[in-house]
Amino acid sequence: MSIQKIARLAGVSVATVSRVLNNSDTVKAKNRERVLAAIAESNYQPNLLARQLRTARSYMILVMVSNIANPFCAAVVKGIEEEAEKNGYRILLCNSGSDIERSRSGLTLLSGKIVDGIITMDAFSKLPELATLIGDAPWVQCAEYADSGAVSCVGINDVDAAQHVVSWLADKGRQRIALINHDLHYKYARLRERGYKSVIHTRELVYQSVEYASELSAAAGKAAAERLLAAETRPDAIFAVSDTLAAGAIRAIEQAGLRVPEDVAVVGFDGTDLAEMITPQLTTIEQPSHEIGRKAVGLLLTKIDNPDSSTERVMMAWQLTPRASA
Known part of the structure; x- marks a missing residue:
């Protein structure tokens, strides 16, 4: 199914379909609904390579976690994925184990332009080495964070x-x-x-x-x-x-x-x-794990869209939930 056929099925122009696929806010709600219904009906999959060539973006985010078996990490990744998909992005997951060599391997995706930016959850002690490897690429650190520096971060106190x-x-x-x-x-x-x-x-x-x-x-x-x-x-x-x-x-x-x-x-x-x-x-x-993940994506997209934007350090709310164990 091509974008032209989607346009015919929805009864709109090819340009309108393109704007919907690129999350443009200039599309009328009625037309957006018609396009989305046509996409769902036809099981249309956008040509991601064509999109990358057209926009000079891959619409992929590298997510590097220290231990995906940690339920907290898994919950944050779920929030990251939900917010990324909402904004037209997909994620690539790397379980680094806070090992710098494994991190180095994953970060080759940055230099190859396969991903547009990176979200990390590696140990704080690894941040200086990661900074050297990542350079000026868009980067957000989750949970583990520095009190100062050029990397935006999100976590709790x-x-x-x-x-x-x-x-x-x-x-x-x-x-x-x-x-x-x-x-x-x-x-x-x-x-x-x-x-x-x-x-x-x-x-x-x-x-x-x-x-x-x-x-x-x-x-x-x-x-x-x-x-x-x-x-x-x-x-x-x-x-x-x-x-x-x-x-x-x-x-x-x-x-x-x-x-x-x-x-x-x-x-x-x-x-x-x-x-x-x-x-x-x-x-x-x-911890608001899903919200931490979603906020990390928001910070990263800001950096991708505007590399000169200010560094942000976001501390999110937490709460004690009493149950039977104490």
């Missing part, structure tokens, strides 16, 4: 969120609050630990204990919680920096013959679907 969790637990009478953290190469891990320790200090709580999970998995969270529970002084609450780690901690507590939350309360972070799937359901800090 991790320190404030962590402080809120620990204060909330202390207000509920928990005196021995432990933290299960992850890799300190990630800025979120350092910031959430900073928030945890600051409340322990200001509340003058005697107990402080941090265990580091080897990876963001339930098994690693379980192992970290087992180390906390085996210590001479056992925590009465565990704050984990991801829902996945928290799920593993709940398993460890129950296998030790203890009750959640009566003996040990558990709070996670991210607000993924997992929080409502486990028993007891998980109290967690909810």
Whole structure:
């Protein structure tokens, strides 16, 4: 099916069909509906190569994530894809593992003009190396971000969120609050630990204990919680920096013959679907993961359309959602 046949089927001009395909806002609503109905009826697929040659754009975005198995990353990518498709773009997904060589391989798509820009979710420690590889190409960083520089970013205030969790637990009478953290190469891990320790200090709580999970998995969270529970002084609450780690901690507590939350309360972070799937359901800090992804696309399209536009740092709202685990 050609664009000419779509025009005949819809009863409009070829130019009108072209404007609809390019998301122009100059098309009358009635004509847009007729064109979209004709496209749906005929299962028309635009010739992307012709579009690229005509506009000097690929209408592709490279999305580089540190770990697609992380439910938070997956939720952000879903938001990215939804907003990209809404604006006529497609995404290419690269699971970099925050490995700079794997990142280098994916970034060849930029130099080859196969993608128009990039959204990354790599560890903060990798940003200087990524900046060297990416150069002046349109780039937005999700979740992990620098406080200054030329890269637009979107995330939440991790320190404030962590402080809120620990204060909330202390207000509920928990005196021995432990933290299960992850890799300190990630800025979120350092910031959430900073928030945890600051409340322990200001509340003058005697107990402080941090265990580091080897990876963001339930098994690693379980192992970290087992180390906390085996210590001479056992925590009465565990704050984990991801829902996945928290799920593993709940398993460890129950296998030790203890009750959640009566003996040990558990709070996670991210607000993924997992929080409502486990028993007891998980109290967690909810990040607006889909909105973070959608906002990242908006920032990137601004950079693609206007490379000289100002750098933006967007901090989005979060909330604590209490459930049965704490």
